[in-house]
Amino acid sequence: MSILLDDLSSREAGVPFMSPTPEEAPGPPVDARVVRTRNDILRTAVDVLVEQGLDAVTHPHLAQAAGYSRATLYNHWPSRNALLRDAFLLRGSGEHSTPAGDLRTDLIAELTKFRSEMEQHRIHRALAVLVTLTATTPDLADVRDKLVADGEHVLRELLAPVLAGPELEAAVLALSGTVLNAALFHGQLPSDAVIAATVDFVLCTVDRKRP
Amino acid sequence: MSILLDDLSSREAGVPFMSPTPEEAPGPPVDARVVRTRNDILRTAVDVLVEQGLDAVTHPHLAQAAGYSRATLYNHWPSRNALLRDAFLLRGSGEHSTPAGDLRTDLIAELTKFRSEMEQHRIHRALAVLVTLTATTPDLADVRDKLVADGEHVLRELLAPVLAGPELEAAVLALSGTVLNAALFHGQLPSDAVIAATVDFVLCTVDRKRP
Numbered sequence: 001m002s003i004l005l006d007d008l009s010s011r012e013a014g015v016p017f018m019s020p021t022p023e024e025a026p027g028p029p030v031d032a033r034v035v036r037t038r039n040d041i042l043r044t045a046v047d048v049l050v051e052q053g054l055d056a057v058t059h060p061h062l063a064q065a066a067g068y069s070r071a072t073l074y075n076h077w078p079s080r081n082a083l084l085r086d087a088f089l090l091r092g093s094g095e096h097s098t099p100a101g102d103l104r105t106d107l108i109a110e111l112t113k114f115r116s117e118m119e120q121h122r123i124h125r126a127l128a129v130l131v132t133l134t135a136t137t138p139d140l141a142d143v144r145d146k147l148v149a150d151g152e153h154v155l156r157e158l159l160a161p162v163l164a165g166p167e168l169e170a171a172v173l174a175l176s177g178t179v180l181n182a183a184l185f186h187g188q189l190p191s192d193a194v195i196a197a198t199v200d201f202v203l204c205t206v207d208r209k210r211p
Numbered sequence: 212m213s214i215l216l217d218d219l220s221s222r223e224a225g226v227p228f229m230s231p232t233p234e235e236a237p238g239p240p241v242d243a244r245v246v247r248t249r250n251d252i253l254r255t256a257v258d259v260l261v262e263q264g265l266d267a268v269t270h271p272h273l274a275q276a277a278g279y280s281r282a283t284l285y286n287h288w289p290s291r292n293a294l295l296r297d298a299f300l301l302r303g304s305g306e307h308s309t310p311a312g313d314l315r316t317d318l319i320a321e322l323t324k325f326r327s328e329m330e331q332h333r334i335h336r337a338l339a340v341l342v343t344l345t346a347t348t349p350d351l352a353d354v355r356d357k358l359v360a361d362g363e364h365v366l367r368e369l370l371a372p373v374l375a376g377p378e379l380e381a382a383v384l385a386l387s388g389t390v391l392n393a394a395l396f397h398g399q400l401p402s403d404a405v406i407a408a409t410v411d412f413v414l415c416t417v418d419r420k421r422p
Contacts, residue, residue: 128342128346131339131395135336141398148396170409173397174409178388179388181385182384185355185359185391190384194384201382201412
């Protein structure tokens with residue numbers, strides 16, 4: 001127990017008054033403890049957001065949940081939006097599959113990975129909050145765009161050799177949209193059969209184009 | 212100007228202490244002014260939600276925005292969630308197209324109508340808030356399910372004669388998911404060409420099944 005307390009107090013003591021953000025990368029090296037503190041707090045913020053909702057994401061509540069002082073949180077992030085911005089960027093859009101060379105198998109694997117990220121980390125809840133916030137906080141739109149671009153990049157790379165223009169856009173929107181729609185608006189993740197059927201809708205058109 | 216004030220004060224005076232909800236329909240007839248008051252406030256709540264975000268949806272702010280007393284609002288809805296529930300149910304999922312008999316034309320018309328509801332009424336913002344709230348307020352799930360079922364029913368009726376099981380589910384999720392995904396996660400509504408391409412993915416599979 002004393003070890004825990006010691007560890008906690010040393011963490012507190014080691015945090016200088018500075019607010020390094022990923023965009024400020026060039027500059028003096030950031031103390032490893034500062035990075036650890038920041039990431040501890042940001043991960044806690046995402047957990048609290050997903051489990052308890054946006055109203056629970058306050059500096060005092062996060063300070064208690066992450067085991068740091070309120071002053072530390074305010075020093076790093078003067079506003080909740082600043083904290084949420086870094087939390088979303090650290091969390092990212094989740095893991096991806098590794099394409100193996102068969103388009104149908106690879107598309108199904110990528111959507112299945114997307115589904116398991118939702119199942120394990122409930123990233124759809126974080127995404128819903130991000131989208132809700134972006135409606136009234138336009139300066140979060142770049143965070144949303146970054147996460148969405150990262151979230152889609154495997155699908156896009158798989159489909160770019162066989163579709164283009166509006167068809168490529170529609171395929172990316174329909175495939176990821178099926179998983180998002182099920183998770184967010186239907187409260188349940190899509191079954192294997194639904195994922196396969198969605199992939200086959202797109203591949204039917206791809207096949208038809210083949211000479 | 213005095214007419215407006217008179218009208219406003221008579222509305223205030225005419226509101227008895229009662230909270231009729233759509234589910235309580237059987238019973239004594241509800242005074243038309245009460246219905247008007249309720250609907251005025253609920254419509255204002257959706258407008259405020261869509262324009263200013265969830266934080267702006269408070270009894271005092273809505274009372275001011277709708278031109279009623281705070282007491283009236285608290286009498287009708289003791290909690291914000293109770294008010295939001297009725298507001299979402301009154302708002303509904305928007306207007307639908309009227310199928311004319313050609314499957315491709317009808318599917319495109321329905322998705323185009325969905326897109327225009329988003330464009331004109333920003334219903335995707337209300338939906339995003341509803342989804343976010345449902346994550347931490349499970350008793351709003353039935354409201355979400357009701358709106359989603361109503362939102363999808365034309366698509367489902369159009370596709371039920373030609374698809375079934377996971378293919379039908381996948382088609383409904385992919386078609387509405389394309390529009391939702393574009394509006395919510397990409398910050399822009401899908402083009403005509405993207406809507407047509409998504410419909411054609413599904414119809415390719417439908418055509419292939421034909422003898």
